[in-house]
Amino acid sequence: MHLMQNAIQTLRSKNVEISAQEENALLIAILLHDIGHGPFSHAMEHSIVENVHHEQLSLLFMEQLNNEFKGELSLAIKIFTGQYHRKFMLQLISSQLDMDRMDYLRRDSFYSGVAEGNVNSDRLIQMMNVKNDILVIEEKGVYSVEKFLMARRLMYWQAYLHKTSVVA
Numbered sequence: 001m002h003l004m005q006n007a008i009q010t011l012r013s014k015n016v017e018i019s020a021q022e023e024n025a026l027l028i029a030i031l032l033h034d035i036g037h038g039p040f041s042h043a044m045e046h047s048i049v050e051n052v053h054h055e056q057l058s059l060l061f062m063e064q065l066n067n068e069f070k071g072e073l074s075l076a077i078k079i080f081t082g083q084y085h086r087k088f089m090l091q092l093i094s095s096q097l098d099m100d101r102m103d104y105l106r107r108d109s110f111y112s113g114v115a116e117g118n119v120n121s122d123r124l125i126q127m128m129n130v131k132n133d134i135l136v137i138e139e140k141g142v143y144s145v146e147k148f149l150m151a152r153r154l155m156y157w158q159a160y161l162h163k164t165s166v167v168a
Helices: 002-013 020-032 041-048 052-066 074-080 086-092 099-111 119-127 139-160 163-167
Strands: 128-131 134-136
Touching: 002 020, 002 099, 002 119, 002 128, 020 052, 020 074, 020 086, 052 074, 074 086, 086 099, 086 134, 099 119, 099 139, 119 128, 119 139, 134 139
Parallel strands: none
Antiparallel strands: 128 134
């Protein structure tokens, strides 16, 4: 959620208009987007409920919460499902360079001790902008994106798919 707040603040500083309602919806969406994950993340995804992905479960939880909160999550759900007209907002939540990936790479790197997974999320966020309703990275941020992609690959090799992790 902290990274999303930083991204919103950065984009606003670059004259990207984000209303208070959109900000609230983005924060709700990033907070709840993985609520459908069961224990052990993707490893147990199809063991608990067959043929249902965690995104579908997240949406079900969000819709139930929306009912309980009398429609207060409607905009967050539109953003989460890609139905909102400002497409860059979905990219902040779910894309190759989203707030969730930045967060879990840093956290997993710290807790696993695999230093190569540590990414400079502050720099990546500072390099973000919106052009034609698409989230873009400024040219001077290309090397930060390259490091992010390498960090992600290294975390898969050295942590997520490492023989001791897979066996566990």
